[in-house]
Amino acid sequence: MIPEIGSFALVLALLVALVQGSLPLIGAQRGIPAWIALARPASSMLFLLIAVAFGCLTASFINNDFSVVYVAQHSNSRLPLEYRISGVWGGHEGSLLLWVLMLSLWSLAVAAFSRSLPDDMVARVQGVLGLVAAGFILFILLTSSPFERLLPGAEDGRDLNPLLQDPGLIFHPPMLYMGYVGFSVAFAFAIAALLSGRLDAAWARWSRPWTTAAWIFLTLGIGLGSIWAYYELGWGGWWFWDPVENASFLPWLVGTALIHSLAVTEKRGSFKNWTVLLAIGAFSLSLLGTFLVRSGVLSSVHAFASDPKRGIFILVFLAVVVGSSLTLFAWRAPKVSLGGAFALMSRETLLLINNVLLLSAAGAVLLGTLYPLVIDALNLGKLSVGPPYFNAVFTPLMVPLLFLMAVGPVARWKHTSLAEIARPLRWAFGIAVAAGVSIPFFYGGWSGSVALGMGLAIWIVGASVLQILARTRSGLPPRAFWGMHLAHMGVAVTVVGIVMVTQYESERDVRMAPGDTVKTGGYQIRFLGVEGISGPNYNAARGNLELLKDGQLVMPLHPEKRKYLSSAMPMTEAFIDPGLTRDIYVSLGDPLEGGDGAWSVRVYYKPFVSWIWGGAVLMALGGLLAASDRRYRLKSTAARAGKLAAQGAAS
Amino acid sequence: MKRFLIPLGLFLVLVVFLAIGLNRDPHEVPSPLVGKPAPAFSVEKLAEPGKTFSPTDMQGQVWLLNVWASWCVSCRAEHPLLVAFSRQGGLPIVGLNYKEVRGDGGIDAKKLSPADEASLTRQRAGAWLSQHGDPYTLSVLDMDGRVGIDYGVYGVPETYLIDKKGVIRFKQIGPITPDALEKKILPLARQLATES
């Protein structure tokens, strides 16, 4: 019964989404207040119905209802409760439902926090969100219903993929989807502005905090995914340039460009067309990512079981949504005014260069991701584009971006001079060069990439610190100022983590009999033996090792090798002793011949690896400060004026 | 204002490629060996221990080299077609039994002596052929997968069509379907048979 309620709720949700996606839009275009007024209640209703559907699926998982195909495929009666709940989004159908739930949540949030916006603007934004939601709900109902029954029901479920039975599943997909889907709000604002022809600084101010909010979630989602891969895959890789990772990284890069271009549009009224195009682009790339993951056109670790029907549906949907948006753009953009004048040397120009670099980087990632497909489609053979390509192409594009990151905030709007930029930064530059050159000598040997990376990181942090010091002398700066510098310093922290771990990590693959020790980065690891243990749905060999420093026990280490009852593949559960300046990462290999109880053990020393994600957290915190800046909360006066003007125009 | 149409144009090009991509299998790796001489090897025959087979033995004939193993699920799906085809006697089929023992995963071949491995291979491969039918002119044993590497085998079954001069002319990845047999392999084989 419960799955049928879920199914029914989803059908109703489709109808509500269609109402939300049509009447308010028409109402706003023709000036029909009653239709405009439908937008807010419709979004509440939509959220409610999808939440009911989602709740029904969750209930089926918790109740172990294996008469539901999706539950039978992704759960098992022995699966712990937390994974039965997160197992809801462990497969294609359920994760799509999560996608739609997030979308309706964003729509609800826009309805709740947009009291100060003109009603017709809200109606248009909600209308666009309603149309997107309708497309996805239709997709679920036609090709991917999670509520389909299995008759007769299965005795027990096939179990959730052991790789997914991890806290990472609980947090990573919801965060990532909040980010992905969140760009739909920026997209909806952009389309609403194009439809109404009111593409102005006020529009930028409205959509800016929403864009930043989505960006925060995406940043954290990508970071969590990276941590998950780091500890789960057993050898401590944290980024693979896998097509699906790239699919989440592309909207991030374009979203980052969008945040910066929105700053210009909000403050100076310039680059409006460009900003709108980026808002369309960020969400289009989210949709493209959905297509790439779910259609099977690229081979990826994350890819869901593919079904050509699904691929065709998403492709058509993608073509309709993005195609009509870009057509609207091409139609409206020529009429948009240019905004304020600025000199060649100005913050505006620097932000444009930031956009050029970020988009070139996004272009490189997109090209590398799709190139095998394009070559195959042209019958030119098959090739693979992997990490060596992305590292080779992406890094040179990041270097100027990181360099200019310190310069941008110093430059004034409209007009600035080289001297004006150089004077406050000269100390940061000197320190960065000196530290960059010398750090590799102190730390395990000269390396040009470390010198460059560390130099750039210190340059960014130094510039931020100097500006914060200068600025705080004349009173407390607004949150947005802190947010920007915190996010920039977060990037620097991530860069430190990346260059240090890439250059100085060490790996030892050894045979360890009980009593044996192995040295790594100033520590000793002693192997005591392996014992058998059993978990709720797996049996495991659990290693007993000790981490020692100068003969003193630092902590016991317990890497595991698990064998899940439902799957033949053994899973390596690495054990990590995390630290601020290094991680000790131990993973258990296989038992070895020789009869002395020896196992193969891999020990990794990973300096500064946690900084990679620490930086992401700082970026997100910076975003949070920026999005909560007072001017977004106290926009009431200006917005009210705008609202009055709009009503005046409508009447 | 044509430049505002550029994003739309680029997007449409992308959609075309994605649409073509939907009909392609990203996992299929075409062989660079097509058009090249079949790599030489010399391995023991399944039926006659001690006697070896080499592709040059087939010089002057158009033939199929079919890679198979008893643990391979798709081979079983393909097998009835091969048996029926061999009854028509169109083309000689040489079976390359690939990693019969090692590929199975259930048995640790490192613990077996080479002689034990060979006899276990013969026993398992022979039993499978007598159960499901033997379409092969002869079968040969690639116990350690070395021949497979030279032929670029990355999954079983795979089938190579080799011409009279010993050049690989076509490679079927995965099971031979009736469609592939009728539309690709047979027409090409007929044409190759007329070449001198």
Added chain:
Amino acid sequence: MKALRRTLTTCATALLLGPLGLTALAGEATPMADNPVVEARLIAISEELRCLVCQNESLAGSRAELAEDLRREVRKLIQDGKSDTEIKDYLVARYGDFVLYRPPVKPTTWLLWFGPFALLAGAVAGLVAYLRRRASRVQPAHLSAADKASAEALLADTPPRPKDPA
């Protein structure tokens, strides 16, 4: 990478050696690889190669049977004194460019390798052209007193002072 140990021990001798091994061998752990230099090169090479079975893993990371066979092959080629290029050519001859995670630079990959930098160059050129044209088209704005005040507030990076001291 598992170094393949070819020594075969029967269960009986293993039992005999067991307790002895525990006391006698306790000490510094021995590397798994018979030859760490060869192994290091193997890892370096195979990290740039794609596994054909688990196609999202490198040859270094994959646990697939074929990956293990190919690593053994590569190890042998290293021991035979082959160069990295020769080893990669060996695999490309069998599996095609698909095995290379770093696509070779040739006409069909020019767009891939040079595209991003061409894009950047084009974008910078476009940017310069845009800024020039824009400078000639934008009228200097007529500022009212209020506009000027709010513009100055924006320039100072602070929000316009709210009327109510909230």
